[in-house]
Amino acid sequence: MxxxxxxxxxxxxxxxxxxxxxxxxxxxxxxxxxxxxxxxxxxxxxxxxxxxxxxxxxxxxxxxxxxxxxxxxxxxxxxxxxxxxxxxxxxxPPPLQRPIHGPQRVLRAFRFGGPARTHAGGTSWFSQSSPPTPPPRSLGLEQYVELVNSVSHPAPPTPTDAARKAEALPLQLVAIEEDGDEKKHQDDDDEVVRGSVFVRRVPLYKELYQASSRKRDAKLKSLEFEVRLAEEGRLGLERLAEVLPRITPKKEEVPEPFVPLTDEDEEIVRAALHGRNSREKLAVHEPSNIVITREILQCLNNQEWLNDEVINLYLDLLKERELRQPNKFLKCHFFNTFFYKKLISGGYDYKAVRRWTTKRKLGYSLIECDKIFVPIHKEVHWCLAVINIRDKKFQYLDSLGSMDMKALRVLARYFVDEVKDKSGQQIDALSWKQEGVKNLPLQENGWDCGMFMLKYIDFYSRDMDLIFGQKHMRYFRRRTAKEILNLQAE
Structure with a gap:
C-alpha cells in the first residue's frame, strides 16, 4: 500500500x-x-x-x-x-476545469451529454460522416439551479404563443342544420348541400368541466335555488289570481253617490265650515248670481236646517252636471225654492211664473223633459213634488211620510197651462196618477228634511232607486259642502 x-x-x-x-x-x-x-x-x-x-x-x-x-x-x-x-x-485529465462542488454526472436527457464514443482510431461508433459533437460541459452550481428552475417553473407563454395555440386549436364540428327552403340537389353531376354549420370553438370536455364546476359552486347553487323559488312564487301567484275570484265573493263596487271623500277634501270642508270669519266668500256662482259665505255654508253642519241659497245653488249644479253628461243623467228641470210659493201666492196665479220657463231663457221646453222637480217649503219643513212626464204621474215625497194632494193638483193645473202656453198643445195632465212614493227613506230627527229633499232629487235625476237612509246624512252634508265649494256636482 x-x-x-x-x-x-x-x-x-x-x-x-x-x-x-x-x-x-x-x-x-x-x-x-x-x-x-x-x-x-x-x-x-x-x-x-x-x-x-x-x-x-x-x-x-x-x-x-x-x-x-x-x-x-x-x-x-x-x-x-x-x-x-x-x-x-x-x-x-478532464478536458475542462472542474468547478468546486459541481456534479460530474453527464445528463444526456437535457442535451448536456458528451460526444459519441469513438474507436481507438478516433472514428465514431455510429457514423463516419456525423458532425463532431461539442465537448461535454460540466454543470456548476449556477447551471444546475438554472436547470432545475427551468423544469419546475417554466416560463409563461408569450402572447404570440397563446395566439398560435388559439389558431392551432382544432375546431369541433357539432351539427349541420339543413335549410328546408333551399334545394339540396341542383343536377345529377353537381350536388350542393346547403345548410348552417355549427362549430364548437371550445372542446366538449371543457364545457362539461365548466358545467360540473358550476354545479359544485355553492353560490351558484344558492342563486339557482332563489331563481327557482321566485319562478315558483310567480307561477303560484298566477294560479292564485285565477282561483281567487272563485273562492272569494265578488266585492261590490261603491255606488257613485256614496264615493268617500279623500283626506284632502275632508280637510277643506272642515276649514270651510269651522272658520272664524263668517263673512268670508267661499264660492260665487255667476250664472245664478249666488254668493256663498261661510255663514251661509254653515247650514250644512250637523243639526242645522238648510237655507234657500245652499238648496238653489245645489239644484243649479245638478243641472250643469246633466248638461255635461246628457247620456248619463235624465233630462230634468229644477225649479228653485221660490217657484211654488210664487205660484200659489194669490191662490193660483200662472201669470206670476209664466216667464220663468221661456224657451229663450231655458233653451228647451218643459214638455221635452223626463222629470220636473219642485221644492216645497212648509214653514219649517222641506218637501218635494215631482212632475214625472216619462211615467205620466205626479209624485209627492215627504221625509216625514205625510201626503199633500193639494200641491199635486196645483202642479197638474200648472203643467196643462204651461204646455198650452208654450207649445199650443192640449194635454190631459189632470188625469195622470197622483201618488205618494212608497218605501221612502224617512228622517229620524228634526233637522235633516232639507238634505233628504236634495238627495231625493239627486237619485231621481240619476234614475236610481232611493237606497240611502238616515245613517248617510252626515256624509251627504260634507259631500254637498265639497260640491258647493268646487261649484261642481258629482
Missing amino acids: GALTDSRKRLSADYRLPTPSFPPPSPPPPSKRAKFAPFSSLDPSTSATPPPNPSPQIIHDAAAASTSSAPGPSSSSIDSSSPFTNRRRLPP
Whole structure:
C-alpha cells in the first residue's frame, strides 16, 4: 500500500513539472504486473515503430502547452518513447476545469451529454460522416439551479404563443342544420348541400368541466335555488289570481253617490265650515248670481236646517252636471225654492211664473223633459213634488211620510197651462196618477228634511232607486259642502 500511494501521488506531482529534473524511481519488480495498461497499447498507431526520442526543448514545449490547458500530465506529452515506459499511467485529465462542488454526472436527457464514443482510431461508433459533437460541459452550481428552475417553473407563454395555440386549436364540428327552403340537389353531376354549420370553438370536455364546476359552486347553487323559488312564487301567484275570484265573493263596487271623500277634501270642508270669519266668500256662482259665505255654508253642519241659497245653488249644479253628461243623467228641470210659493201666492196665479220657463231663457221646453222637480217649503219643513212626464204621474215625497194632494193638483193645473202656453198643445195632465212614493227613506230627527229633499232629487235625476237612509246624512252634508265649494256636482 505504501509503494502504490507513494508512486501515485509523487508521479502525478512530478509529471506537472516542465522537464523531468529528477531521476526516475526504480521500476517495480518483474513479478508484479502493472494495474493499468500503458496508453500506447490502446492506440494502434503507437503499436508500430516508435518515434525517435524527442529533444529536451520539444519536451519542454509540450509540457508547457499541457500545463496551460489543464493541470496534470497529458497523453500527448508522455508516449511510448518516454524514458518512463515501465511506469503505470494515470487516467487522462478532464478536458475542462472542474468547478468546486459541481456534479460530474453527464445528463444526456437535457442535451448536456458528451460526444459519441469513438474507436481507438478516433472514428465514431455510429457514423463516419456525423458532425463532431461539442465537448461535454460540466454543470456548476449556477447551471444546475438554472436547470432545475427551468423544469419546475417554466416560463409563461408569450402572447404570440397563446395566439398560435388559439389558431392551432382544432375546431369541433357539432351539427349541420339543413335549410328546408333551399334545394339540396341542383343536377345529377353537381350536388350542393346547403345548410348552417355549427362549430364548437371550445372542446366538449371543457364545457362539461365548466358545467360540473358550476354545479359544485355553492353560490351558484344558492342563486339557482332563489331563481327557482321566485319562478315558483310567480307561477303560484298566477294560479292564485285565477282561483281567487272563485273562492272569494265578488266585492261590490261603491255606488257613485256614496264615493268617500279623500283626506284632502275632508280637510277643506272642515276649514270651510269651522272658520272664524263668517263673512268670508267661499264660492260665487255667476250664472245664478249666488254668493256663498261661510255663514251661509254653515247650514250644512250637523243639526242645522238648510237655507234657500245652499238648496238653489245645489239644484243649479245638478243641472250643469246633466248638461255635461246628457247620456248619463235624465233630462230634468229644477225649479228653485221660490217657484211654488210664487205660484200659489194669490191662490193660483200662472201669470206670476209664466216667464220663468221661456224657451229663450231655458233653451228647451218643459214638455221635452223626463222629470220636473219642485221644492216645497212648509214653514219649517222641506218637501218635494215631482212632475214625472216619462211615467205620466205626479209624485209627492215627504221625509216625514205625510201626503199633500193639494200641491199635486196645483202642479197638474200648472203643467196643462204651461204646455198650452208654450207649445199650443192640449194635454190631459189632470188625469195622470197622483201618488205618494212608497218605501221612502224617512228622517229620524228634526233637522235633516232639507238634505233628504236634495238627495231625493239627486237619485231621481240619476234614475236610481232611493237606497240611502238616515245613517248617510252626515256624509251627504260634507259631500254637498265639497260640491258647493268646487261649484261642481258629482
